Amino acid sequence: MAISFFASTETGAAARGRSYGAARRAAVRANVDGYFALFTAAGGTPTAVQTWAERALDRTAAWAPELAEETAGVAAGAGLETWQVAALNARTEILAALSATGRGECSTAVVTRGPSPHTIQTWDWHEHLHRAPVVWEFETHHTVRTFTENGVLAKIGVNSAGLGIHFNLLRHTSDGSDIGVPVHVIARRILGEATTLSEAVEIARSARTSASTVITVVTAAEAASLEICPDGVGVVWPGADGVLVHTNHFLDPALAEGERLGTEQPDTYARLDHLRAQADALAHAADPTARAAALLSHGPSAAPVCAHPDPDEPITERWETLATICLDISASRLLVHQGRLCGVGPATWQCF
Incomplete structure (x- = not known):
């Protein structure tokens, strides 16, 4: 589909x-x-x-x-x-x-070494929302292409200034019901306005939020994960090997003290360990299909990077990998596979 x-x-x-x-x-x-x-x-x-x-x-x-x-x-x-x-x-x-719980969503990997960064993430979300995705192209300060949900202003994407973002859910003890600027609106402003990582950080830090997320910003020159929560914005950099990976828990030491999702659903730690163990494979996987193969892992005996829904669970707990997305920063393109990570093949990618 x-x-x-x-x-x-x-x-x-x-x-x-x-x-x-x-x-x-x-x-x-x-x-x-x-x-x-x-x-x-x-x-x-x-x-x-x-x-x-x-x-x-x-x-x-x-x-x-x-x-x-x-x-x-x-x-x-x-x-x-x-x-x-x-x-x-x-x-x-x-x-x-609503203090909604659940396994969380998404595993992201970015390799910054080489002539151009290559990236990949899964988008894991509720199975009954599998028809939500759309790729939307529009002009603001830049041309923007974003993989988002119908009616949502932005999510994962690239702009013509050579900046792209990935997007993962986080939960923090500072999250609450005093609603702030939506994190998807922050993503939209970053895609629409930012040309550099520092500009993206400035936009993120200017917003008062009430929920948490991590927006991983990638340019040809640098990359970092912006961990956003009501208590502040942390910046997480790639390791010495040039690989930046993120799942669904805080890595910034100060913000990690308020970690919530990982205490409820520790598979986020197992997924991060899996991504780190695949760092060399990811670093050598310039092809999107090879990157997907490096990420692929199934639970319950291993880190569940590819999520399959349990039909016996309520809709709040039926998690599925609904898409896999790669960013081509140099060409301002998105490569999207709709469906589970284990279904990726050379012919399953759409290019936008």
Whole structure:
């Protein structure tokens, strides 16, 4: 099943959002339904979700007004209330406010040595949201191509300035219900505005957040993982071998004191150990299929880098590797395989 692609031609935020929402109307509405089912299963009431979504939109409007306008445009185009699309963009914050648990998502590896960095990550998420992904191309300060979810302003991606990002979930004891700027909105500003790692750090540190994530920023010159949480932003650098790996727990020593997900779901540590053990293989795997093979591992006897859902679990616990994404920084391209990591082959990649 192919990932959908949509290219916006509008340069104004509101107009871009409206055209995107209209073109992707059915998919955005389906994603709203999927996430509201998840919020309900995690204990969220419609009133609470709307309140949190409206607060997230207010925070967005204060921090990045044009992105609040774009959110409203998407909603108008899709025939939805603005707060419903705001809830999609604040899904990480709403789930943090609900103290939702789960195995977490994503394993990321970046090799910085050589003429051009090569990267890979899995996107592990809830199985019932397997139709959420879309690749969206648009113009802001740069041309941006982002692998995201229908209605969500950005996630993993590259821009024409030669900067790309990967995206992993984190959880921290400082996460809470006083909703801040959504982490997906932070990712969008980094892709839309940043040309260097230092600019990306500055954008991340300017936002007041209420939930945690790690955005791994890659340019031709350098790479680092920005660990974001309400207590601050930590910067994690590659090792001496030029390999930077991340799963779903904090590596910054100060922020790691508030680690939450790893204490509940320790397989994040096993996955990181597996990625570190594969450092040499990753360093020599310039081909995306070879990188995927280096990452591949299944639980329960080994680190579960490739996740398969258990149909007997509730929807909050049915985790699946829904996609694998590589960034081609030099060409500002995304390579995307839809489906589990164990299904990757030379012919399964889509290039955007």
